[in-house]
Amino acid sequence: MSLQLRLWYLAGMVSLLAGWHLTAITMGEMVLATPLHTLAAFCQMALQREFWEHLLISAVRLFYALSIATVVGLLLGLIAGRIAAVKMFLEPLRWLLMSIPPVIVVLLAMLWLGMGTAMVVFITTCLLMPAVYVNTQKGVESIDHKWIELAQAYRFSIWQKVTAIYLPAISPSLAAALVLVCCNGVRILVLAEVLGTHNGLGYQVANARSAFNSAELYAWVLMSLLIVAWLEFFLLGPVQKAMNRWQTWR
Amino acid sequence: MALIRLEDIGLAFAGKDIFKDFNLTLQAGQRLALLGASGVGKSTLLRLIAGLVPPQSGRIYSRVKQIGFVFQDARLLPWLTVYQNLQLVLQAKGMPEGVRAEKISYALAGVKLEASQSLYPHQLSGGMAQRVSLARAFIIEPDLLLLDEPFSALDVKLKQDLGRLLVDYLDRSQAGVVYVSHSPHEVLPLTDTCLVLQPARMEKTFNNNQTEAILAYLKDEGLGPGLVGN
Numbered sequence: 071m072s073l074q075l076r077l078w079y080l081a082g083m084v085s086l087l088a089g090w091h092l093t094a095i096t097m098g099e100m101v102l103a104t105p106l107h108t109l110a111a112f113c114q115m116a117l118q119r120e121f122w123e124h125l126l127i128s129a130v131r132l133f134y135a136l137s138i139a140t141v142v143g144l145l146l147g148l149i150a151g152r153i154a155a156v157k158m159f160l161e162p163l164r165w166l167l168m169s170i171p172p173v174i175v176v177l178l179a180m181l182w183l184g185m186g187t188a189m190v191v192f193i194t195t196c197l198l199m200p201a202v203y204v205n206t207q208k209g210v211e212s213i214d215h216k217w218i219e220l221a222q223a224y225r226f227s228i229w230q231k232v233t234a235i236y237l238p239a240i241s242p243s244l245a246a247a248l249v250l251v252c253c254n255g256v257r258i259l260v261l262a263e264v265l266g267t268h269n270g271l272g273y274q275v276a277n278a279r280s281a282f283n284s285a286e287l288y289a290w291v292l293m294s295l296l297i298v299a300w301l302e303f304f305l306l307g308p309v310q311k312a313m314n315r316w317q318t319w320r
Numbered sequence: 321m322a323l324i325r326l327e328d329i330g331l332a333f334a335g336k337d338i339f340k341d342f343n344l345t346l347q348a349g350q351r352l353a354l355l356g357a358s359g360v361g362k363s364t365l366l367r368l369i370a371g372l373v374p375p376q377s378g379r380i381y382s383r384v385k386q387i388g389f390v391f392q393d394a395r396l397l398p399w400l401t402v403y404q405n406l407q408l409v410l411q412a413k414g415m416p417e418g419v420r421a422e423k424i425s426y427a428l429a430g431v432k433l434e435a436s437q438s439l440y441p442h443q444l445s446g447g448m449a450q451r452v453s454l455a456r457a458f459i460i461e462p463d464l465l466l467l468d469e470p471f472s473a474l475d476v477k478l479k480q481d482l483g484r485l486l487v488d489y490l491d492r493s494q495a496g497v498v499y500v501s502h503s504p505h506e507v508l509p510l511t512d513t514c515l516v517l518q519p520a521r522m523e524k525t526f527n528n529n530q531t532e533a534i535l536a537y538l539k540d541e542g543l544g545p546g547l548v549g550n
Contacts, residue, residue, distance in 0.1 A: 216395055223370050223389040224409045224460070234408055238399040319398035319442045 143202025151210025
């Protein structure tokens with residue numbers, strides 16, 4: 071990225087913080103804490119053991135949900151991309167999961183699974199999986215048939231077809247799916263935790279809101295943003311770098 | 321011993337019969353030239369033999385263990401290096417890892433591309449890519465080699481160079497061959513039998529010591545000056 075573009079990025083960030091500060095001053099601290107007060111509350115929270123315990127619980131839930139959604143969505147997408155019957159069989163479920171409002175899924179899952187980790191992981195997985203599934207399935211469908219012919223002629227194993235043809239060929243759409251999954255994963259996780267858990271990041275958000283502790287509330291929001299940033303930088307970064315190696319020929 | 325036998329094969333695309341009650345037997349080690357005008361089904365026949373297209377009727381009996389297929393385009397996986405493209409077919413054949421490197425070096429030396437093993441296909445010229453494609457087919461030591469107009473997109477000089485590589489390989493190999501081409505002069509010296517496919521399904525089979533008869537037949541059948549004159 072050139073220096074000029076970095077400066078534009080920096081300008082956008084400074085404008086956002088300035089806008090936040092001005093809005094907080096205008097609306098009052100009860101409604102919106104200033105960036106400085108939010109940062110102070112964040113630092114104070116970070117010194118407490120309880121903060122890290124709640125964070126760890128949410129991180130474990132997120133790990134399970136992202137892993138299951140990615141693996142299952144990828145596998146089903148690969149199969150559905152090659153077998154039209156499987157695609158048609160899964161189509162009603164895909165439509166349902168992509169159309170139903172997340173809050174309704176949360177309410178239903180609370181009825182079925184009660185409150186706690188199982189419910190949060192179930193909801194987050196169900197709502198993330200379609201993004202991976204659709205991107206993979208569409209990617210596989212658009213693979214040039216000549217590669218499939220090559221694999222058939224030389225009798226590649228299924229593993230070779232997946233690793234040497236399907237994954238490299240669909241890597242651009244898969245990379246887009248992983249970005250969606252990581253960013254939306256944190257959003258859905260927090261939503262589910264706000265409504266149906268007794269611990270975790272979302273629960274702490276709900277607590278801070280009930281106590282009218284605006285600085286703490288925004289400190290937890292800041293934390294959720296930091297999780298997304300961490301995922302993008304440390305998880306997606308290396309994965310996308312690896313995928314980019316498949317695209318050097320473009 | 322028959323390497324592959326096609327019995328009463330029927331295949332139609334968009335309501336048009338490509339093959340109807342078509343029969344073909346290829347013996348082990350037999351080298352068959354497939355000639356015919358464009359659209360007559362030469363490439364489709366290769367795909368039937370390779371199992372890439374299932375017949376709509378009839379049966380295919382095959383004793384083929386390993387097929388080497390050289391397509392019209394080089395068809396190298398663009399995200400893999402030359403070395404990795406060759407390694408992939410050896411893996412598919414189940415060859416142990418220790419033997420692969422030596423095999424690949426030998427195969428690349430055979431097509432004079434030893435120095436290009438770490439290049440990607442987009443870094444190769446058309447002729448180099450097709451040489452890798454030939455090496456990929458040779459390296460697995462196929463018992464049936466299918467050639468689908470492998471040199472059609474190349475200029476005359478490259479055709480001659482690659483033709484020599486093919487002749488060298490066929491001299492050393494016992495593989496059966498089905499070689500599709502528009503050019504009798506390119507394909508007849510490398511094969512021992514010639515099958516001329518006709519749209520009306522009046523196939524005609526020749527021994528390749530009857531070159532004059534084949535050329536006269538092609539001319540009589542009006543298969544075009546492009547076909548006969550190449």
